[in-house]
Amino acid sequence: MTRNDPMALAQSLGDTALLSSTFFGPVQWYQKLHRHARCVVESCDSFVKQTYRNRCVIATANGPQALTVPVERPDGDSRAAMRDIRVSDHGNWRHVHWHALMSAYGDSPFFDYYADDLRPFFERRWTFLLDYNMAATLKMCELLDITPHIETSDSYVDTPVEGFVDYREAIRPKHPLPDESFTPPVYYQVHALRRGFQPNMSVLDLLFNEGPEGIFYL
Numbered sequence: 001m002t003r004n005d006p007m008a009l010a011q012s013l014g015d016t017a018l019l020s021s022t023f024f025g026p027v028q029w030y031q032k033l034h035r036h037a038r039c040v041v042e043s044c045d046s047f048v049k050q051t052y053r054n055r056c057v058i059a060t061a062n063g064p065q066a067l068t069v070p071v072e073r074p075d076g077d078s079r080a081a082m083r084d085i086r087v088s089d090h091g092n093w094r095h096v097h098w099h100a101l102m103s104a105y106g107d108s109p110f111f112d113y114y115a116d117d118l119r120p121f122f123e124r125r126w127t128f129l130l131d132y133n134m135a136a137t138l139k140m141c142e143l144l145d146i147t148p149h150i151e152t153s154d155s156y157v158d159t160p161v162e163g164f165v166d167y168r169e170a171i172r173p174k175h176p177l178p179d180e181s182f183t184p185p186v187y188y189q190v191h192a193l194r195r196g197f198q199p200n201m202s203v204l205d206l207l208f209n210e211g212p213e214g215i216f217y218l
Helices: 006-013 028-033 093-103 111-120 131-143 203-217
Strands: 016-020 038-042 055-060 064-067 150-152 164-166
Touching: 006 016, 016 028, 028 203, 055 093, 055 164, 055 203, 064 150, 093 164, 093 203, 111 131, 131 150, 131 203
Parallel strands: 016 038, 016 164, 038 150
Antiparallel strands: 055 064
């Protein structure tokens, strides 16, 4: 068994969640990290626009707002694999993202507490989106105090073998598949009095509003 062989992992360990990569993914995605024995992040699927691969959704005073990382495909290849997608420096998106977070969560209970941990993700430059997403994922797991076993695939998992639970199509902002194992938890949100509770936002929303208590909602 190689370290990144998803089929071998599933057969030997069982209870393995198969996930698409996400950029500060939604609460639903982190629930899978917390509840499954192992998680395999698909790195060889084709990059799809308007998914959580390069966007997160935050809860603002005006409703949900998507923050999107601009990307570049190698040689403009529309079928490029996720692992080959590069982060673009087009525009001033890092600055825009960080100021959007400050505007949305500056009055939340834990924004100031975690700001120094997360600001580097909106200052440093990563070459590949997958590396960026994985670094952000590991940091969020550290801050939420969850300790999942995460692997990235080294080949595309076409038909998951026994032991996999495939969430790649279930967790997406548009036209998700049913996920009977997930009910969006209701927790404190800084804008709830004005907007009502906004479910399944980015895990950043959970962290800034609930802090160390966030783990109890996963």
